[in-house]
Amino acid sequence: MKKMYVLLSFSILCMEAGAQKTNWQNLDLKTDSVFGISTEKAYRELLPRKKAVTVLVAVIDGGIDTAHEDLKAVIWNNPKEKPGNDKDDDRNGYTDDIHGWNFIGGPKGDVNYDNLELVRIIRRDAPRYDGLTDSTVSAADRPKWEAYRKMKAEYEQGLNNAKRTLQGIEGFKGVLDRVVGAIGKDTPTIDDFKKYIPKDPGETQVSKIVIGQLEKDPDYIKFRDGELGEALKHFQVQKEYQYNLSYDPRSIVGDDYGNSQERSYGNADVTGPNADHGTHVAGIIGAVRDNAIGIKGVADHVRVMVVRAVPDGDERDKDVANAIRYAADNGAKVVNMSFGKGYSWDKKAVDDAVKYAMSKDVLLVHAAGNEGKDLEKSTNYPTRVYEDGSGLADAWIEVGASGPDDDSTLVAPFSNYGKTKVDVFAPGVAIYSTTPGSHYANHDGTSMAAPVVTGLAALIREYYPKLTALQVKDIILRSAVKPTHTVTIVVDGQPRQVQLSDISVTGGVVNTYEALKLAASYK
Numbered sequence: 001m002k003k004m005y006v007l008l009s010f011s012i013l014c015m016e017a018g019a020q021k022t023n024w025q026n027l028d029l030k031t032d033s034v035f036g037i038s039t040e041k042a043y044r045e046l047l048p049r050k051k052a053v054t055v056l057v058a059v060i061d062g063g064i065d066t067a068h069e070d071l072k073a074v075i076w077n078n079p080k081e082k083p084g085n086d087k088d089d090d091r092n093g094y095t096d097d098i099h100g101w102n103f104i105g106g107p108k109g110d111v112n113y114d115n116l117e118l119v120r121i122i123r124r125d126a127p128r129y130d131g132l133t134d135s136t137v138s139a140a141d142r143p144k145w146e147a148y149r150k151m152k153a154e155y156e157q158g159l160n161n162a163k164r165t166l167q168g169i170e171g172f173k174g175v176l177d178r179v180v181g182a183i184g185k186d187t188p189t190i191d192d193f194k195k196y197i198p199k200d201p202g203e204t205q206v207s208k209i210v211i212g213q214l215e216k217d218p219d220y221i222k223f224r225d226g227e228l229g230e231a232l233k234h235f236q237v238q239k240e241y242q243y244n245l246s247y248d249p250r251s252i253v254g255d256d257y258g259n260s261q262e263r264s265y266g267n268a269d270v271t272g273p274n275a276d277h278g279t280h281v282a283g284i285i286g287a288v289r290d291n292a293i294g295i296k297g298v299a300d301h302v303r304v305m306v307v308r309a310v311p312d313g314d315e316r317d318k319d320v321a322n323a324i325r326y327a328a329d330n331g332a333k334v335v336n337m338s339f340g341k342g343y344s345w346d347k348k349a350v351d352d353a354v355k356y357a358m359s360k361d362v363l364l365v366h367a368a369g370n371e372g373k374d375l376e377k378s379t380n381y382p383t384r385v386y387e388d389g390s391g392l393a394d395a396w397i398e399v400g401a402s403g404p405d406d407d408s409t410l411v412a413p414f415s416n417y418g419k420t421k422v423d424v425f426a427p428g429v430a431i432y433s434t435t436p437g438s439h440y441a442n443h444d445g446t447s448m449a450a451p452v453v454t455g456l457a458a459l460i461r462e463y464y465p466k467l468t469a470l471q472v473k474d475i476i477l478r479s480a481v482k483p484t485h486t487v488t489i490v491v492d493g494q495p496r497q498v499q500l501s502d503i504s505v506t507g508g509v510v511n512t513y514e515a516l517k518l519a520a521s522y523k
Contacts, residue, residue, distance in 0.1 A: 023296055024404050025284070025427035025452055028513070029481070034404040036427060037452060038513035039298055039459075043289075046516050052462040057285055057454060058100070058305040058327030058335045060320065061278030063271045065436040066099050066306065068279060070287045070294030075099050076303040078330070092329065093264035100306035101326055103319040105267040106254040112273040113241035114249055114313030117343040117381075122148070122155055123245050151343070155243065162238035169232050175206045176224075187221055190214035242313045249311075260318050260349040263325070270306035275436050278306070280443050281338050283434030284451040285458065294440060295433055298455025298512065301462045305332055310339045317346040320382060321353035328353075328360040333461055333469070336454040337366045338447035340380040347387045354382070354393045363469035364393065365454045367446035368400045368416040372490055374503075375418030383421075395469035397457075397476065401428025401449040402509050408497065410509075411487040415446055417503035424480050424506045426452040456512055464519045475522060479515040480508025 021027065026039035056076060066075045078098050080090035088095045104111040115123075129141070129148040137145045182199075183192050193211050198204040213223045241247050250257050255265035286302035287295045309315055309323040320337075327335050335357065344350070357364060369380035375398075384393035401412040402425040412429050416422065428449030435441045453476065460472050467475070486497040501507025 021404075022432045025431055025448075026296060026298065026512075029406060035402060035406045035410060035483075035509060036404070037298075037456065037509065037511050039456075040296075042513040042516050043300075046513065046520075047463065050463055052301040053465045054301050054303055055299070055334065055458045055461045055465075056305055056330075056332045057299070057302050057458050058307050058323075058330075058332035059278055059282050059285070059451075060307045060309050060323045060327065060335060060337050061281055061339070062310045062312070063102070063269075063273075063275035063308045064278045064282050064304065064306045065271055065275045065434075065438075067438075068283075068434050068436070069438040070291065070434050071279070071282055071304070073288050073291070074286045074297075074302055074304050076305040094266070094268070094326070096268045098268065100270045100308070101266055101323075102269050102272060102308035103266040103322050103326075104253060104309055104311055104316075105269050105272065106252055106265065107267070108252045108254065110267070110269055110272045110308075111249045111252050111311045113237060113247075114311035114316070115244065115247060116158075116242045117314040117316075117341045117345055118151055118155055118158075119243060119245060120248075120314075120316075120345060121343055122151055123248070126245075159239070159243040162235050162243055166232070166235035166239055169228070169235060171202075172206060172209075173228060173232065175202045176210065176228075179203055179206060179210075189220070190218055237312055255318075257316075257318065260321065260346050262318075263322055270308050271436075272308050274312060277310075277338070277443075277447065278308070279436050280431075280433045280441070281336060281447060281451045282306075283440075284431060284448060285336065285455040287434055294438075298452060299458040299462060302455075302458045305330065314341040314343075315339050317344055317350050317382075321346075321349040324350070324353040324357050324364070328357040328362050332362060334363045334365065334454050334457045336451050337364060337382070338445075338450045340367060340369045340382075342379065342381070344381040347381065350382045351386045351388070354384070354396070355386075358393055358395055358469075361469045362395065363457050363472055364396045365450050365457060366396065366398050367450040368398050368418075368422045370401075370414045370445050370447075371416055372414050373416050374491075375416050375421035378416075380416060395473055397453055397473055398423050399446060399450045399453050400425045400504060401444075401446045402426060403429040406483060406485075408486060408488045410483060410485075411489060411500070411503070412444070412446075412449075413488075413490065414444070415449075417489060419501075419503060420505060422504045423477055424453070424504060425449065425500070425509045427509075428452070453510055456510055456515060459512065460515060460519050463516065464522070467519065467522065471522060472519075475515050475518050476510055477506050479511055479518045480506040481511045481514065482506070482508040 024034045027036035028038040028041045029035050082089050083098045094101050129145050286299045287297035289296045289300050307323040309319040384396040400422045401415040426449040430442045431448040
């Protein structure tokens with residue numbers, strides 16, 4: 001799965017965000033001095049003695065640890081399916097779909113790594129366009145040939161960057177290993193690094209970076225296996241799988257990939273080989289609030305349907321379309337989509353599925369992406385704009401990421417934005433949530449901001465079940481809290497001060513307390 005939360009690369013290892021209050025996303029700006037969404041205030045002041053109904057939320061992602069101590073009580077159990085009998089009891093086309101379905105698995109196992117969509121399109125189009133030149137391309141083929149050349153240049157730049165960065169991280173790690181070997185301890189302390197006398201400029205630079213990290217967190221192993229280890233793995237995966245034109249794992253699924261109308265494929269393994277991202281997302285939405293363990297999700301009466309469709313790489317449109325249809329057919333009222341990509345293979349298939357979900361009164365919540373780009377100029381698929389020109393998906397919320405401080409840093413530096421493309425912002429920096437094996441961790445990204453909004457939408461539908469998806473969206477957008485100060489974004493490499501209303505539809509950050517007050521009087 002392509003990680004939508006921010007992964008620190010070699011060049012920015014020393015810039016990790018500082019620690020934040022656990023559960024800060026649910027806290028209140030006035031009471032707690034962090035720009036959370038006032039969920040705890042809403043539970044204290046607005047929800048006592050109010051009745052709620054259970055709302056089914058689908059998480060389309062890379063998988064969820066359904067046995068997690070803080071999630072297992074809220075994982076959806078398909079009431080029409082009998083577990084383990086190898087039969088499609090409810091005749092929906094999916095055998096033993098107890099907790100949901102996996103569209104990137106099959107009889108041969110599960111897909112873990114996949115290409116970027118850019119790579120898949122280049123592989124598809126290379127036989128037609130690779131041999132053409134400016135003088136040999138036909139007038140009819142020229143527009144697509146020029147688009148292909150642009151994609152090929154982007155691909156080569158991305159691959160070269162992955163190789164260079166990987167080489168840099170490996171070099172950094174090699175020098176670090178040499179320093180640690182000279183220190184003579186497997187787990188050196190910050191004092192050990194300070195006392196060490198570097199033998200060359202490389203050791204000086206590495207020691208400086210490590211000391212800076214250990215001043216923030218003294219756990220050397222966490223640094224080595226965490227920030228550094230994850231960065232190393234990330235760029236290894238990019239080189240070996242995501243940018244590898246020779247790699248195609250689709251045979252694992254065993255479907256007819258060219259047939260976008262095909263529905264019944266996959267398997268029932270909704271956890272998959274890497275459930276870190278999806279488990280984190282699920283916890284933000286609905287981790288049990290009153291069990292005295294772990295964390296507190298936004299919503300208190302949800303069931304989480306697990307739909308696996310996102311590998312480590314770019315999700316495929318066919319799988320996303322079927323995941324949306326599966327969620328809609330099986331009763332989900334809110335769907336979280338913390339994924340995105342720069343190119344689309346079959347947007348019509350996704351658009352048709354989105355239209356189907358709209359007809360079922362489903363609210364779709366999508367992460368805006370982590371490239372720090374203006375979505376008025378770039379695209380982060382899937383989008384609510386229908387390719388055939390028939391309009392927009394109305395019951396869709398596009399979410400950017402915000403931070404905890406009520407100042408110019410409010411917008412997360414990695415978050416995409418767009419005056420008409422991003423509806424609203426929500427907390428997405430240093431969000432503490434569930435991870436596989438009943439563990440917990442901080443992650444950053446619009447992937448974390450989207451489930452904050454998904455949880456809020458579910459909470460509104462729990463306590464005001466007569467509201468439609470469109471009404472819930474309207475409430476969330478109208479009740480967003482709008483800062484009066486400017487925020488910083490980076491444009492062409494330079495910081496720029498703008499109003500939040502310049503880079504989003506609402507100019508605000510979602511707020512549970514204000515949303516529930518509005519819902520109570522909504523007409």
